Amino acid sequence: MSKLRDTYDHIQTERAKWIQGSLAKKYSINQEKRYVHPFHMFGNVWYVGDSWVCVHLIDTGDGLLLIDCGNCGATAMLVQAIWEAGFNPKDVKWIVMSHGHLDHIGGAIFFRRMFGTKLYLGEPDARDYREHPELSLIQESGNLADELFEPDYEIKDGDRIRFGNTDIQFYLVPGHTAGCIAAFFDVTEGEKTVRAGYFGGFGFNTMQKAFLDDIGDTKHETRKTFLKSLEKVRNQKVELFLGNHCTNNNVLERAKKLGENCKENPFLDDKAWGEFLDFKRDDMLKLMADPAQN
Numbered sequence: 001m002s003k004l005r006d007t008y009d010h011i012q013t014e015r016a017k018w019i020q021g022s023l024a025k026k027y028s029i030n031q032e033k034r035y036v037h038p039f040h041m042f043g044n045v046w047y048v049g050d051s052w053v054c055v056h057l058i059d060t061g062d063g064l065l066l067i068d069c070g071n072c073g074a075t076a077m078l079v080q081a082i083w084e085a086g087f088n089p090k091d092v093k094w095i096v097m098s099h100g101h102l103d104h105i106g107g108a109i110f111f112r113r114m115f116g117t118k119l120y121l122g123e124p125d126a127r128d129y130r131e132h133p134e135l136s137l138i139q140e141s142g143n144l145a146d147e148l149f150e151p152d153y154e155i156k157d158g159d160r161i162r163f164g165n166t167d168i169q170f171y172l173v174p175g176h177t178a179g180c181i182a183a184f185f186d187v188t189e190g191e192k193t194v195r196a197g198y199f200g201g202f203g204f205n206t207m208q209k210a211f212l213d214d215i216g217d218t219k220h221e222t223r224k225t226f227l228k229s230l231e232k233v234r235n236q237k238v239e240l241f242l243g244n245h246c247t248n249n250n251v252l253e254r255a256k257k258l259g260e261n262c263k264e265n266p267f268l269d270d271k272a273w274g275e276f277l278d279f280k281r282d283d284m285l286k287l288m289a290d291p292a293q294n
C-alpha cells in the first residue's frame with residue numbers, strides 16, 4: 001500500500017466518522033438540491049436564496065446589496081442565482097449579515113476576496129467572532145478550511161445606513177444570537193412605495209436548555225432578551241416581510257402564486273410581519289413553560 005493510499009484511507013475514515021456525528025449531514029452536504037430559481041419580488045428586491053436559507057438582492061442603482069450570503073458551501077449556488085436573476089456577482093458591493101451563524105455567511109469571504117465586497121455584521125456577533133467563534137457554529141460547516149472574518153462595519157442599534165438609493169434603518173434584536181439585526185427600508189415599484197421589514201433570526205436552536213446551559217446562560221436570560229427584541233420591532237409598519245429562513249414568510253408558496261400571475265403581488269401583505277412575530281412570541285412562551293426546558 002502506498003503512503004498516498006494510506007493517507008486517503010485515513011482521511012476517508014475520519015471524514016465518514018465526522019459527517020456521521022455532525023450537523024453537516026443535515027445542513028451542508030448535498031445542498032444543491034435546495035437550489036431555487038431566483039425571482040423578482042417587488043421593486044428593486046430579488047430573491048436569490050435557496051429553499052432553506054433566504055438571500056435577498058437589492059439593486060440600489062449604485063451596486064448590489066445582499067442581505068445574507070447563503071449557507072457555508074453554497075457559494076456556487078448563490079453566484080449562479082445572481083447570474084440567473086440577470087445581475088453580475090462582481091457588482092455586489094455590500095453584504096449585510098442577518099447574524100453570524102454559518103448558514104448565513106457562506107459567501108462572505110469569497111465575495112470580499114473576489115470583488116472587494118464590504119461585509120456588515122451586528123456588533124455583538126463581531127465581538128463573538130473574536131471571543132467566542134464557536135457560537136458561529138462554523139465548526140459544523142463540513143469544510144475545515146472555512147473561516148470567520150473581521151467585518152468592515154459593525155452594525156449598532158439605531159444605525160441608519162445608505163446603500164445607493166436605499167436607506168436602511170437598523171436595530172439590534174438579540175436572542176437567536178447576540179448580534180441579530182432587524183432592518184427596515186422603503187421599496188418602490190412604479191407609483192407604489194412599501195416598507196420592507198426584516199428580522200434576522202428566529203430559530204430556537206440556540207435557546208434550548210442544553211445549548212444555553214452549555215454556554216453558561218444557566219438562567220436562560222437569552223429567552224427573555226429574545227421576547228424583548230420581538231416586542232421592540234413588533235409594531236413597525238411592514239408591508240413586505242422578508243424572511244430569514246423560507247418558512248418565516250412562506251417565501252416559496254408566495255413565489256408560486258407570483259408565478260401564477262395572481263392579481264395582487266403575494267409578497268405585499270401588511271399582516272404577515274405582526275402575525276409571525278406574535279407566533280414566535282407565543283411559541284417562546286410555550287418553550288419557557290415546558291418543564292423539560294427548565
Ligand SMILES: [Zn+2]
Nearest residue numbers: 101176201203
Ligand atoms: Zn442562526
